[in-house]
Structures are given as C-alpha cells and as structure tokens.
Amino acid sequence: GAVVSQHPSWVICKSGTSVKxxxxxxxxxxxxxxxxxxxxxxxxxxxxxxxxxxxxxxxxGVEKDxxxxxxxxxxxxxxxxxxxxxxxxxFYICSASRSRGGTDTQYFGPGTRLTVL
Amino acid sequence: xxxxxxxxxxxSVQEGDNSIINCAYSNSASDYFIWYKxxxxxxxxxxxxxxxxxxxxxxxxxTVLLNKTVKHLSLQIAATQPGDSAVYFCAxxxxxxxxxxxxxxxxxxx
Numbered sequence: 001g002a003v004v005s006q007h008p009s010w011v012i013c014k015s016g017t018s019v020k021x022x023x024x025x026x027x028x029x030x031x032x033x034x035x036x037x038x039x040x041x042x043x044x045x046x047x048x049x050x051x052x053x054x055x056x057x058x059x060x061g062v063e064k065d066x067x068x069x070x071x072x073x074x075x076x077x078x079x080x081x082x083x084x085x086x087x088x089x090x091f092y093i094c095s096a097s098r099s100r101g102g103t104d105t106q107y108f109g110p111g112t113r114l115t116v117l
Numbered sequence: 118x119x120x121x122x123x124x125x126x127x128x129s130v131q132e133g134d135n136s137i138i139n140c141a142y143s144n145s146a147s148d149y150f151i152w153y154k155x156x157x158x159x160x161x162x163x164x165x166x167x168x169x170x171x172x173x174x175x176x177x178x179x180t181v182l183l184n185k186t187v188k189h190l191s192l193q194i195a196a197t198q199p200g201d202s203a204v205y206f207c208a209x210x211x212x213x214x215x216x217x218x219x220x221x222x223x224x225x226x227x
Binding site for chain 1: 125153158159160161162163166206213214215216217218219220
C-alpha cells in the first residue's frame with residue numbers, strides 16, 4: 001500500500017510553454033501533498049506544501065505564480081510550471097501524506113524529469 | 118560544512134562489507150528522522166526511521182543510530198550488496214516539514 005504515481009515521468013518542452021505534472025495517491029487518501037525539486041547530484045528541496053481544498057504554502061524563494069499547485073481532491077495534486085525556461089529544467093518529485101500537515105509518513109512518487117529547451 | 122556543488126560524497130565498499138553512512142542534521146528541535154535510498158532517475162524510497170526519543174533502531178540489514186548531543190545520524194547497512202548502490206539521504210522532520218541532507222553515494226563493487 002501507499003503508492004504514489006506521477007505523470008508524465010519525463011517531458012521535454014519549448015521555452016515559454018507551460019507544463020502540468022500530476023501526482024496521484026493510488027491506494028490511500030492524501031490530505032497533504034508536497035512538491036520537491038532536485039537538481040543533478042543535489043538534494044531534494046521542498047517547493048510547496050498543499051492541503052486538500054486549501055491554497056498551497058510555498059517555501060521562501062519559490063514563485064507561486066510560476067509554479068501553480070492545485071490539490072482539488074484527496075488523491076490528486078498538480079504542479080503547473082508556467083512559461084517554463086531552461087533554468088526550470090529539473091527533477092520534480094511529489095510526496096503524499098495521509099495526515100493534514102504531513103505529520104504522517106510521506107510517500108514519494110517516482111519523479112518527473114522536465115527538460116526545457 | 119560541505120558545499121553542495123556537483124560532487125556527492127561517495128562511499129565505495131566491497132560486496133559483503135558493512136557500510137556506514139553519516140549525516141549531520143541542523144535543528145535540535147527535529148523530532149523524527151528518516152533515511153531514504155534514491156536510485157538514479159527514481160524517487161526516494163523509505164528505508165528506516167527513528168524518533169527523537171530513541172537512539173537506535175534496527176531493521177532488516179539496516180540500523181539507524183541517533184546522537185542528539187552532536188546532532189548526528191548514521192545508517193549502517195550489513196552485508197552490503199550491489200543492489201544497495203544508490204544515493205542515500207537523511208531527512209529531519211520539524212513541524213511536519215522534511216529537510217533533506219546533502220546525500221551520500223554508495224558504490225558497491227562485486
């Protein structure tokens with residue numbers, strides 16, 4: 001149990017376009033979902049936390065108008081990278097927790113590789 | 118401290134050896150710690166966790182040690198196998214937010 005999926009697993013887009021990444025909890029209800037970004041050979045950096053039905057809370061330095069997060073149901077959160085640029089190329093990973101605020105264990109998705117040309 | 122840079126600390130071991138991966142965490146108020154394994158191109162995989170009221174926890178082939186005095190966490194892997202080759206991250210939990218360490222690459226030679 002506690003499986004989290006992401007779609008797509010990789011995406012290549014042109015600079016200036018928007019890309020949507022989906023994160024789904026397949027066998028549990030995820031009250032809280034987290035989005036992380038990881039650059040090559042670096043650690044995961046938390047971008048934002050979203051509770052179902054609420055606006056996401058963004059970490060310092062993360063532009064909320066550029067990285068739009070929607071958590072409309074207990075099994076789905078989406079991250080939209082708007083007007084993507086090459087510097088947005090990264091590995092985006094979501095995680096999901098059963099509890100509000102994420103006090104329960106976080107279960108991670110497989111990640112989405114975004115390449116912006 | 119370590120620079121983030123493009124070079125992960127690397128631990129190279131022979132198959133069958135015991136491996137010890139270390140991590141220094143930053144916040145003395147953190148109450149929960151987790152070790153994750155990340156293979157190339159994949160998301161982190163939970164290995165073992167420990168709460169701050171414990172100093173040792175054992176799993177199958179893995180042991181986590183917590184030293185709160187010096188804010189140090191270690192992961193011990195017994196009888197390391199080639200399939201253990203990956204990057205290992207520690208993470209500390211504070212107020213429901215996970216902060217990941219810089220990671221250590223474990224390379225296991227047959």
